[in-house]
Every structure is written in C-alpha cells, then in structure tokens.
Amino acid sequence: MNAPATTLAQRIGEQLAREPAENGLPRWARELAARDRARFLDHGLPHRRLEAWKYTPLDARPAPGEAQSPVDGFDAGEGVLVRLVNGAPQELPAGLPEGVRLRTIADELAEAPEDLRAALESIDTESPADVMTALNNADLGGGLVLRVARDVDAGQLVLCWRDTAQAPALANARVLVWLEEGARLDLVEDFAPGRALNVVQQFHLAPGSRLRHARLQAGLDASWLVTRTEVSQAGHSVFEQASLDIGDGLARHDLGVRLAGSGAACTALGAYLPGGEAHVDHHLDVRHEATDCHSTQTFRGVLQDRGRAVFNGRVHVLPGADGSEAHQSNKNLLLSHDAEVDTKPELVIEADEVVASHGATVGALDDKAVFYLRSRGIGEPEARRMLTGAFCREVIEAIGIDAARDAFLARLESHLEVRP
C-alpha cells in the first residue's frame, strides 16, 4: 500500500499515473507527454527560488479549494458558446460558419497534423520555470483546436470554464487557434474556477488576421487559475487582449507575444482588483522581431485587504526591429496597508528609430478628488468607489468586443458594490 498523498504535487503525480493520457495518441505525442510528466515529477510545482515565480510560489500556497463554480456565465449573445467543465470541453456546437473548424484536441491528435505537432513541441519545457507547461503537456488530450480559414470572420466564440465537485485536484487544458490570412475571431473567456486550472493557449495569426481576446477571471475562494498564452503574429496581424481579474483566488497569467512579421500590432489591457486573500500575477513577454510593429500594454490594479498583485512586463525590441513602437503603463492603487504590489516594467531596446515609453506607479486615491466629490454631497464610500471604478474603467472601456466590454463593465461595477 502506498502512503496517502500529502502534497498537491504528489496528488497531481498520482492523477497523471492513474489516467495515462497517452492512450490513442500518436507516438510523438506520447513521447512528449511522457517526457514532460517526468519533468513535472522532477521539478514539482514552481517555487520562490525561481525568479519568474518568486512572488507566486505555487508550492507554498494552500492547496486549491474544492468549491463548485456558479452555473451562470457570460451571455454569448449571437456567438458560439462552449462549456468546459473541469477543464474538459462539453458538447461542441454544430453548424459553425463555413471556414470555421472547432474540434477537441483529442480528435485533432488522432489525425496528427504537422502544425499541431510543431505547436505542441514549440514551447521549451526544460526549465523548472516552465513546469506548468510541462504539466500541461503531460496531460495532453484535453482542450480545443480552432481553425479559421482565409478571410473568414468567425464571429464570437465564448469559452465558459467551470468546475464541479468531480474536478480533479488540478485540471489541464489546451487551446490552440490558427487564423489563416485575413481571418478574424473574437474569443471571450469566462473563468470561474472552483479548484485549480492550468490552461496553455497558443494562437497563430497569419498575415492580416485579427484576434481579439477578452478574459474574465472570477475564481472562487482559494481557487487557482494558471494561464499561459503564446501568440505568434505574422505581418500586419492584430492581437488585442483584455483581462479583468476580480476573483477571490489566485491567478497567474503569462502572455508571450512574438511580433514576427512587419507591421504586426498587439495590445494587452488588464485590470485586476485583488481583495481578501486574492492574488493576481501578470507576466508579459513581448518580442519585437520585425520592423514597424506596435505593442501597447496598459494595466491597472486596485489592491485591498491582503490582496496581492505582481506585474512583470518585459518588452524586447530585437536588433533589426527598426521603427518599432512600444508603450507600457502599469498603475496601481494600494488601498490597504496589508495589500502589496510588485511591479517591474522592463524595456530592452536593441533596434533603431524606436518610439517607446514605460512607467509604473503605486499610489493611493487622490484626496483632492475624494474631497471634491464629497463637497458635492456624494458620500465617502461612494466617492471612493467612483474613483476606483474610473481608474479601472479606463482600460475596460477600451475593449473592442462590444459584448465583452459591456459585460466586463457590469461585472466591475457589481464587484465594486460589494467591495468599495
């Protein structure tokens, strides 16, 4: 008899051994999964000695909760809705527009297209800092692949992520998107995990394509959401991401963008409002590899109670990426003595004729503004709420997907009502 598992890492290890995901996979995928399972067992969960995880050491966190997610979710409106329960996609919608193909990753793996293999093998998982991706590879087979054909507008796809009481200790899922030349997609994600979810996403944008990605994280108390989004952009493609983190648990978001073709543009917007014991960590890594690309990152944080946030934004303009434009801003409101934010913008420029700006601030609400509102009759809590909301709304209002913008603004408002 084995001794009962004590740590989360051990429980995940047992989970991987119990359900060998390799069944039915092509040989290269089985090898990838086996290699990375060994890596996970070797490295364990990320710890504070890893620079990239020093403020978010998962191994030192209390184990994820076991709550069930609320059933309600983002109203997809005219879009297509896919529910993912415990990380696994439920019934896939039929009748998608011509030129849009949505399948489970297991189905795609059965056919083993070369681009899928290249994508899955493209993320280096050797370093312990990438162990969450290794873990994701080890559990290959869950998730979605979406392909949008040339010049097709796929409209809006909503992914609604929810956990039930049957969720494993930690669920893994993969989302891969290929947009062919001139294709368009609006991807909205509504995350309300109850336990732990580790999602790796890979977006491939062919020349002239556009992906708009809006992500809401409203995790339950003690839940974990770990996302890694890798985007590769060809010439004149556009990627716009916006995230709103209002959950009570932990969220770690890694965004890696390669501006690989001339004239590509990427925008990342984010608002995070950790209160209680919540924790939000954004790690960005934007690489300007080609000429005349634009990148903008605008992040706003509001920290209350014992809330904790990390912003690490790295923008690297490589030699030869002349004519690049890169702007980064991270502003934080620290509303409690027990809250903490660590912000580190990082701009490395190795090319010529680059326009760049970056800045980070941590401050309190403007007393003069609070007094101005109160002097007109607005009560102090309401005045603070108005100012806090305004601080975050600036980024949420910039979301290009109308339905997501409206829904996120409403969620922000109701979040502030509960937590002034």
Next chain:
Amino acid sequence: MLKISNLHATVDGKEILRGLDLEVGAGEVHAIMGPNGSGKSTLGNVITGREGYEVTEGSVTYQGKDLLELSPEERACEGVFLAFQYPVEIPGVNNTYFLRAALNAQRKHRGEEELDSVAFLKLVREKLEVLHIGDELLHRAVNEGFSGGEKKRNEIFQMAVLEPRLAILDETDSGLDIDALRTVAEGVNRLRSPDRAMVLVTHYQRLLDHIEPDRVHVLANGRIVASGGPGLARRLEEEGYAWLDEGGIAEVAEAS
C-alpha cells in the same frame, strides 16, 4: 444664515485663521477681498470641511446648526456649496454621471425622490441654456483637460444644478473672459433669493460690477480687518491694501 465667531484654524500646525468673525444673513451677498495668502481659500475649506484644516477655536453656525460637526457630504446636503479656486480634474468620471450622483445624494438626504436620467438631462439642459454654456462639457470627464475658464464655468453650472443655500465662490471670476464672467454673474444673480446667501471671494471689482454685494469685507492675516458697503471694493481696487495698514480701518465707514 451663516455665523462665524472667533474662528481659529491651522493647516499643518500653522495658524492661518486667527479670530475671524463673519455674519451673512439670508438673502445677502457678501464679497471678501484680501491679499494673497491671507486665508480666503482656507476659510472656504474650513466651511466645507476639508480634511487637514483644523479648527482650534471658535464656531461656525449655519442655519442654527454647528456646521463643524458635519462631514463634507452632510454639509453639501444641507445646502453648502464651494466653487473651488482650483477645481479638481477627475479622469474617468463622467461630468453628467458625477453631477447626477451628487444631486441625487442631496435629494435623498432631503427625502426627495431621485431623478432618473431623463428628468436629470432635462434639468441640465435648462440650466445650460440659461447660463449660455454648450453641452460639450457634459460628455467629458469632470474637469479633465478643461481650460481654466471652462473649469470655472463648470463650477457655476454645478451650482446652478445643485441650487445651494449657501454658495461660496472662491475666485470664480479669475482668469475669465468677458462672456464667462457674465455666465458667472448670471449664475449668481439667478440664484439670489431671500432664502439664500452667497460669499464671493474676489480680487477684482469687475465681478462686483455685475453683482452688487450687500457687504464687502477685507480679510488680512486670518481676520476680517475691514467691512463696508460696495464702495469699499472700489477703493481697494484703486488703492490696494496698504492704506489699511496705516490705521485705515477707521476710514472704512467713509469708504462705504
């Protein structure tokens, strides 16, 4: 309506108001003039309850109530309004949204029904029209990027919508073009009524050409050192404040 007795107030431990007495009756308009740094804005801040302004002695009574006991928002709800010398920019908060929230907070306090956005917009349009202010200010964030004159107009516009009982205008006339000055005068004169009172802090006679004050006071060194009729303002404009130092207080009766 407003009775200030022997008011002493400090900012950062420094005494700014040193025994100020002032009484403003219902229906009256008073002007306060005085050198830079004499404490005029401090008085406005103390009356509206700004944090950091500590009253160490004296009293401020408004409509029979001890004003100093109330929070800034309670004072506003009781009808006290300050047009700021330096209106604050509030990015991200829409001007209309802000003003409706303010008006409804005050209405709620008075036990009146809150205005929905349709009724509110109707009210706002009426006020803009009489003040000859365009509606572009409505769509912008509170004072954000407003020119100096636009900020002052916005203060008067807020005053017109909120209809305070006691309005203190802190140099609302400074830096205004002729038209904007008329807007301010129009706003004040329209609000003038037997049950309201106003205090105009100003450095110039020209606002008083449009608004005839009942009383003019000179604030120097944290106290009212001279009071008189409208003639006092004209004399100050011509002669400055130096004559007051030369035992001029006695002459004030003559000046008025």
